[in-house]
Amino acid sequence: MLNPDDSGSRERGISRRTFLRSAVGTTMVDAASGFLDDAKAAEGSGVPVAVAGPEPVPVTLKVNGVERTLRLEPRVTLAEALRGPLGLTGTKIGCNRGACSACTVWIDGVTVCSCMILAIDIGARSVTTIEGLAQGETLHPVQAAFIEHDALQCGYCTPGLVMSCAALLRNRPDPAAEEVRAAISGHYCRCGTYPHVVAATLTAAKARQA
Amino acid sequence: MNRFAWVNARTIEEASAAVSATVADAMTELAGNAAAGDTAVLKAGGVDVLDLLKEGLLAPARIVSLRGIPGLDAVVEEAGGGLRIGSMATLSRLADHPVVRRRYPALSEAVRASASPQIRNVATLGGNLLQRPRCWYFRAHEYHCLRKGGGHCFAIAGENQYHAIFDNRPCAIVHPSTAATALVALGATVELADAQGAVRQVLLEDFFGPPDRDLQRENDLKPREVLTAIRLPALPAGTHMAHLKQGEKDSFDWPLADVAVVLELSPDGSCRKAALVLGTAAPVPHRAKQAEGLLAGKHIGEDLAREAGRAALEGATPLAKNAYKLPLFETLVRRAILKAALG
Incomplete structure (x- = not known):
């Protein structure tokens, strides 16, 4: 398959040039990344696909x-x-x-x-x-509840934990403590704030429903 | 991380044409100091590829992304009663998929027990099956181990507490996929496509290979193949199953041991057929055939399950620091059999 002459594109009657042009257009429409000025064929392999980079x-x-x-x-x-x-x-x-x-x-x-x-x-x-996450000056209920429950010490893990807890409440407005623990199971907090994080998230759930 | 170029493949043929090597081959080539040159590898969710790139174990010229290929994540019920899971379906989607949960609960349990929610939201079933082993010597740039083309397994006489208890010579890795434990027990097949559009179906159990088949590759993926789907067979009435995992902690962790059991029970309650697979035990998901034979034709109960647990460990060759896994597996096998049979 490294030789362009035996690739499927020829059989389909698409030249490498027209294929590339359409490939670039599609990429733009996709809004994937706008590869226009950087699109080129994969040199060496002769494969007709749009390649971006390695430069910016x-x-x-x-x-x-x-x-x-x-x-x-x-x-x-x-x-x-x-x-x-x-x-x-x-x-x-x-x-x-x-x-x-x-x-x-x-x-x-x-x-x-x-x-x-x-x-x-x-x-x-x-x-x-x-x-x-916040609406202007108004904190997201999870953010407010983290402050109220002292759910952070050094704070380094906090933005990530808040994002996980807020995402949970989008899907499960009234979660059980076990569901909160599952949602934060990937997070490391070396200050050990986990129980406060769970309590804060349960409080935020109630605040949102009130 | 090295600089690389990026290709968004839009069809399987395009991906297959743009890729030049499997991740395993690209790593072996790099570790052997061959000029990496024009290597192009595939990326599904990208979790394992990024991990390898960051460790400097993988340095391709191009990465070909499968994410933009329409339909490659489709989960479709097949006419014969099976299920075809597109290789790009994420682990979280499978954990929550109603058909998977209802008909193949061992798989939904295994994927829910894998990684963290964030990783499951990105990691795909195809990528999960093809990820490289987690052995810390293999994953460390400093160790030119057997699996990377070197001359020595550092685990056999080293820190081997998380390594294999079966088939652990000459390389002591355990297979890294928890989903694979359930999928092998379920008799899953993988569908592999090449650039010419040819598709081959391989039983997952045969797709994986032990070190004596191939030291540098955990599976039979060919350089320009794309793993397009994982297919689960239709299950006869009376099929019951379970997957259990034991880690060091309940939250996000790799298993120390995991077990999948699929039992086909007759109307009279006796076991017609059993599949029993130990994960995190060997370089491939390990079929405990002796224990399977023991269950066949008998009524499942506490004593039989206990006996099967012992039989499942026969032939084990634990290393200096991992004999603790034997009682873990014995217990998990017993519990998984009882959970499958009795609920």
């Missing part, structure tokens, strides 16, 4: 409702893009390996470790960070 390429991210186009190398993680060029340093990087969950953000409302996903892989999906 335009990557459009929708974060907390705002779309921004950055120039990033494909190897940049979402956590790095958030904390660096986007200046959203509320998201913390702890282990940088998906083991501590400090970097938890939402993608389309679902919790992920932003250190274990590349910015270029986000595509059109919406990212929500700790900065996007």
Whole structure:
């Protein structure tokens, strides 16, 4: 398959050039990342697909409702893009390996470790960070309850924990303590605030229902 | 992490044409100091690939993403009563999928016991089955171990508390996938497609291979193949199953031991057929065939389950620091059999 002459594209009557043109167009429509100026064939392999990088390429991210186009190398993680060029340093990087969950953000409302996903892989999906949780000056009920319950000491793991607990309440407005513990099971808090985090989340659930 | 270029594949054929090596081959090549040159590898959810990139164990020229391929995450009930799970279906989706929960609860239990919620939201079943082993020597750049093409297994005489108790020579890894424990017990097959559109179906149990078949690869994935689906067979009436995991703690952790049991019970309550698989026990999900034979034709009860637990450990060759796993497995086998048979 390394030789373009025996690839399927010829059989389908598509030349490498027209294939590339359509591939680039599709990428733009996808709003995956706007590879236009960086699209090229995979040199050497002769494979007719759009290739971005390794140098910085335009990557459009929708974060907390705002779309921004950055120039990033494909190897940049979402956590790095958030904390660096986007200046959203509320998201913390702890282990940088998906083991501590400090970097938890939402993608389309679902919790992920932003250190274990590349910015270029986000595509059109919406990212929500700790900065996007409050409504203006009004804290999210989980944030308010964390303060009330003293659910943090050093605070490094807190943004991630808040994102997990707030995501839980979106799906389970009235969770059992066991469900809160399951939702935060990926988080490391070396200050040991776990019981306060569970209590705060249960309080926030009640506050939202009141 | 090295710099790499990025390819968004939009079809399986495109992905297959753009990839040049399996992750295993790319790692062996890099560890052997061969010029990595033009290597292109596939990425599903990306959790394991990113982990390997960050450790410097993988340094491809290009990463080909499967995420944009439409329909590759579809979960479809098949005409014959089976279930076809697209390889890009996430672990969280499978943990909560109503058909998986109702008909294949051992699989939903196994995936729910895997990783953390955040990782399950991204990790795919295909990527989970193809992830590289978690052995800490293998994962550390400093150790040029057998599995990376070196001349020595550091675990056999080293820190081997999380290593294999069966088939642990010459390499003592345990298979890293918890889902695989349940899938092998269920008789799952994998569907593999190449760039020409050819598709082969392989029983998952045969797809995985022990170190004596291949020291550098845990499975039979070919360099330009894409794992497109995992297929679960239709189950006869009277099938009961369970998956149990024991970790060091209840929250996010890899298992020390996990067990899947699938029992086919006759209307009179006797066991017609049993599949019993130990995970985290050997370089591949380990079929406990002696214990399976012991259950066949008998009525399941406390004593038989206990006897099967002992039989499942026959032939074990624990290392200096992992003999503690034997009673763990014995207990898990007993409990899993009783849970499957009696609820």
